[in-house]
Amino acid sequence: MDKIKINSRRLADTFLNLVSIDSPSRHEGRVAKWLKDWFRDFPGAVVTEDGSAMETGSQIGNLVVRLKGNKDRPPLFFNAHMDTVEPGTGIKPVFSNGIFRSDGTTVLGGDDKAAIAILLEAANCLQENKLDFGPVEMVFTTCEEIGLLGAKALDASMLWAEAGYALDSTDPDAVINRAPSAVRFHVEVHGRSAHAGINPEKGISAVKIAADAVSSAPQGRIDDETTCNIGIIKGGTATNIIPDFVTVEGEVRSHDAAMLRKIQDELIGCFYTSVRKYNPKNETKKPYITSTVKDDYPLMNVPEDHPVVDAVLRAGERLGRSLRLEKTGGGSDANIFNQKGLATVILGIGMQKVHTTEEFIALSDMEKTCRLVLEIIQCWK
Numbered sequence: 560m561d562k563i564k565i566n567s568r569r570l571a572d573t574f575l576n577l578v579s580i581d582s583p584s585r586h587e588g589r590v591a592k593w594l595k596d597w598f599r600d601f602p603g604a605v606v607t608e609d610g611s612a613m614e615t616g617s618q619i620g621n622l623v624v625r626l627k628g629n630k631d632r633p634p635l636f637f638n639a640h641m642d643t644v645e646p647g648t649g650i651k652p653v654f655s656n657g658i659f660r661s662d663g664t665t666v667l668g669g670d671d672k673a674a675i676a677i678l679l680e681a682a683n684c685l686q687e688n689k690l691d692f693g694p695v696e697m698v699f700t701t702c703e704e705i706g707l708l709g710a711k712a713l714d715a716s717m718l719w720a721e722a723g724y725a726l727d728s729t730d731p732d733a734v735i736n737r738a739p740s741a742v743r744f745h746v747e748v749h750g751r752s753a754h755a756g757i758n759p760e761k762g763i764s765a766v767k768i769a770a771d772a773v774s775s776a777p778q779g780r781i782d783d784e785t786t787c788n789i790g791i792i793k794g795g796t797a798t799n800i801i802p803d804f805v806t807v808e809g810e811v812r813s814h815d816a817a818m819l820r821k822i823q824d825e826l827i828g829c830f831y832t833s834v835r836k837y838n839p840k841n842e843t844k845k846p847y848i849t850s851t852v853k854d855d856y857p858l859m860n861v862p863e864d865h866p867v868v869d870a871v872l873r874a875g876e877r878l879g880r881s882l883r884l885e886k887t888g889g890g891s892d893a894n895i896f897n898q899k900g901l902a903t904v905i906l907g908i909g910m911q912k913v914h915t916t917e918e919f920i921a922l923s924d925m926e927k928t929c930r931l932v933l934e935i936i937q938c939w940k
């Protein structure tokens with residue numbers, strides 16, 4: 560395996576090219592065009608754009624690239640997302656001492672362009688080293704950073720593969736097979752306004768009701784599997800008016816579906832308890848609350864004995880590396896792929912401090928991941 564040559568200079572150049580093309584969420588058109596052009600010259604590659612643009616509001620759909628391979632093996636897919644977070648326009652990458660950084664005014668965009676560069680280099684290596692491989696699909700999604708919209712709108716029946724890898728995490732030695740599900744909630748507290756100095760007795764403060772609820776609600780790390788956060792509170796109009804309206808927004812995440820619902824119910828319950836203190840028999844129209852809870856992304860839990868886990872661990876062993884299985888606290892396209900019946904685990908690619916202007920990645924970690932991808936493709940039977 561170590562006979563496979565990775566062209567580091569080319570990998571670096573591809574990455575520098577990719578991050579220099581602006582692609583904030585919904586504006587992935589130019590980078591998608593660049594990818595289409597790249598694969599146009601690639602022997603046997605077929606690029607399909609799906610119809611998700613209508614749904615996501617992006618300039619372009621998800622791209623599915625298919626390399627047919629030369630062996631009769633089950634198909635396998637790899638995923639990376641094309642969009643980057645803000646500030647991410649006009650990225651000027653700096654490469655020094657083996658590390659890529661931005662100039663400090665934007666993110667680097669290694670999340671997730673490093674993954675794209677790794678996959679393109681892997682495709683080159685398959686070709687140049689005349690390796691045996693079965694069908695490989697590459698799924699380049701849009702709008703990952705704004706709610707996994709591209710993956711959600713992807714027509715999974717377009718893919719031949721039923722299993723694969725999302726390259727979208729930090730630690731190159733970690734393989735993520737578990738990720739939580741999450742819900743977002745939005746609570747509206749309706750009180751009654753009154754002049755704060757002239758007739759405060761007539762008012763019911765929505766701020767007070769919300770504050771009571773928030774102070775008794777579960778928050779932070781609930782247990783090993785579950786977290787909960789109230790992230791936004793808005794309300795009130797003037798210091799001399801008793802506030803009649805407050806909105807409270809937050810989220811619950813858990814690796815345990817039952818626990819997620821329990822905390823969600825407990826949390827919303829705190830608002831009902833609080834409002835009842837002011838309106839015990841529900842006799843008056845105010846105060847009252849309304850609440851909505853939306854599923855953000857579903858649970859991901861790929862069993863440890865699944866072939867997609869087995870293949871990456873074996874690939875690691877063959878490269879003399881010890882990879883660890885891990886769970887993450889965040890959601891990504893992989894949650895959605897799993898929900899759509901595509902068994903997907905997440906590989907770390909070495910990107911650090913993502914979503915900040917201090918984001919960086921080492922070329923050596925990208926090479927490492929590229930080798931792993933090539934070895935997985937060899938291991939996959």
Ligand SMILES: [Zn+2]
Pocket residue numbers: 640670671703727
């Ligand atoms: Zn990402």
